[in-house]
Amino acid sequence: MPSEYEALVAALKLTDIPFAEYGWKTRPEGAYGVVQLDFEAGQMNGDGEKLDRVWEGSVDLFYPKLTDRGDLIDAVEETLTEILGNSWELNSTQYERETGLFHVEWAFQVLHSEEEEEPEGGEQDAVHDEG
């Protein structure tokens, strides 16, 4: 799993809103959220190998009271900005008439791999091995 995604899940679970990955079996009372990775949005290939990929995921927020809107949306967006910088967008806002829930959806993208620092003298070692 991308480490940024794991950090995002951890950070969202620290907020006042109950968050779960990939949906709830029983719906919590009041506002709640869902976070998940959806699909591979892009990839980088080189030398016939897959070097890196970008995951796209989404954060869903459901809340029953319109007056709660400001605080809840701020909490999620601040968390998104804190962890992912600007690689997210508000995707849709909807209303479910059957349940009376408001539904806000954000989409975000994360890199699969971490940026790794080249170990010092790594290249020299490689030359040694060949010799």
Next chain:
Amino acid sequence: MEEVSALLDKMQERAPAAAARGLYEGAGVMANEVRKGAESIRTAPFHYVRAGTRLPSPEEKSIVTQASAGIAKFSKTGSEVDTSVGFRNAGYAQLKGKTVPIPKIVNAINSGTSFMQKQPFVRKAARSAAPKAMEAIKKRIEAEFEAMGKE
């Protein structure tokens, strides 16, 4: 010199039309990808749930796959043309004896609801088709301008 300026005038005059033709090509690529995405929706037989994550029923899926992801009317402002691909004008369908708007079914599958698990096939198609659509648009516009030069 006069020939060049005549050609430039012609290009300026016909650029919006050429762009629109290119855009139509690109929108077609996008619509095809969305249709392909609709085929990959996972389903499960319908059952009532109080909450949780249900999958769309096969009937709901067949409504979506039969409705075509259409290309909206082209809007033109100055020399810019714009359009969108989606199910906005897909109309209505019969589901369990009720008339339901198709965009509503697509939205429930694509974004998920408090009952249904989300399967963002439209967003996925948009991401993967964007480079291909761009290529198609570019090709068509280049061909249009080439034809203009030969007139």
